[in-house]
Amino acid sequence: MITDAPRIVTRHLGTPDSHTMGSYLAAGGYTALRKALAMPPAQVAAEVDKASLLGRGGAGFPAGRKWSMLARDPVRYLVINGDESEPATFKDHLLVYGDPHQVIEGTVIAAYAIQATQAFIFLRGEFALGLERLQQALNDAYRHGAVGRDIFGSGFSIDVVVHPGAGAYICGEETALLESLEGKRGFPRIKPPYFPAAIGLYGKPTIVNNVETVSNLPWIVENGGDAFSALGEGSSTGTRLFALSGHVRRPGNYELEMAKTTFRDLIYAPVLGGGIRAGHTIKAFIPGGVSAPWFGPDQLDMPLSQDEVGKAGSMLGSGSVVVFDDGDCVVRAAWRITRFFARESCGQCTPCREGSGWLEKIMRRIEEGAGREEDLDLLMDVCDNIAPGVSWPPQQTTICVLGPSIPSSIAAAIRMFRDEMLLHIKEGACPYD
């Protein structure tokens, strides 16, 4: 079902100049910030807590709860995660290119609520035009008095810095991001003790929030946390961006009320995905980014709900859905995803570094028709060495969860498409070539 829930993060999009200050102010931009600054910081945080806004970066942790865990220290930082590199995820891209002022307004609201001393927006380096637009928006916001000293005469001051990344998927992981922001290689830190809310940027308490997460804040401040949590169901409140790609007629970003719409609606509704290629059927789909275990056609009627998808053994993750139809080779897809992880492993942990390379090689030889039947057991054995039990959520033997995410697509391919894997081996070639 497609509900008549309001559009929240995409409400200003659609005009060609939606990224400019003029357009943002005409749509009532920065009034939420004025309202927030007239409230005590704790009350702003309380509204966000009431909204039960789940983080939109992938882990889905409630933003209000995260804020309340911030250690007390006179110096504390806010870092906005705009690294967006999970394959098939392209929603923060939309928000930064289309509505950079909303990102900035959300950032300043968050900074006020947690009483941060400085804020950084870490934006993926490959977003060259996005960096320009965000920096231009920030320049305009300073001039407008919405960032910097004594914002709108409230007595609250904060500096915001736009920081460009430089091409490394792992820097989306929050502790790797902080290392990168300190000018180092993006090596994830060991947790504990390096939970950012306790020991973050330069060793100081730090909140890391995703771009989409903070883009919700202006609306929440304007309309109240209860109005937000009235949307959706269970712990999945509000609306959320779903990035749909693969073999659908209308790939794109769709903002939908959480838990009300199903994967089938998303993929088939004429105003959303518009269905798949004529004469084909759906073979499988990825429900939440390439780290997530795959679903089959029998799970199409599942609602887009964090709880439901979690209970079914996968995750809504970064909100990106990839559709495979019966003309697509899933072995090739699983190989390509594995190749991504092998390229992007930071190399600190042996299971991840070595395992990803081995899995990629074995998957490649199966896809190319040079595999052996024992390879399926070998794949599962390597997966088991990376994430013991190959269950979901995975067991972690590594510093970060990139490693334990590697088996997801391979285990799915073997579990759901064993025959197809074997066909590659028996025929000595990819049946789809």
Add this chain to the structure above:
Amino acid sequence: MGHLSPEVLADARRLVDLYPEPRSALIPICHLAQGQDGWLRPEAIAEIAEIVGVSPAEVLGTASFYDMLRTEETGRYLVSVCTNVACMLQGAYELLDHAEQRLGVKAGGTTEDGMFTLEDAECLAGCDDAPCVQVNHRYVGHLDADGFDALVDDLRLGRRDDEIPRHGVLVRVRRETGLTVSADEVSAERARQREADEAVARQAETGAAGAAKGAGA
């Protein structure tokens, strides 16, 4: 010294001032240097090291971790063809094959005239426009083989220079001002806010205690 132009050097020093610690400016300054040279020349690395106060080996060691920071000579246009899963489904490998033939280099290579470096890229977050291609990290939209050829011709003739500037992602828009509030000012402000919050909390507590007493009496 003296490799980075005075303008780049001034921008680099402004970047350093944005962060609590100079080393945080390392990667942004690398982007500036690439804007000047197209890649990270050893002379630039030495100068960046001096600006942020680390050794050249540390700059190189950091830079070599990142795909966008180029430690080898790179073409005037870096053409990145995404082949990750969503683009693969829409023919990205076929497009990459075509690009290799058209440019006469394998992915990872640079044409002899130094115009193009071709790259087999990971997801560029443009999957709704698959197969997704960037040139110097600017999206050029969904391309088929003909579209790719037209793009190459346009680039050679300089027809897209406005839209696709040289390397470095900080070349066109810069921060207009430095930071506007000093760390000391911010701390003083935060301390005042904390006192105000605590006063409110104390008041609420004594108020509640008073009310409880009142109810008990």
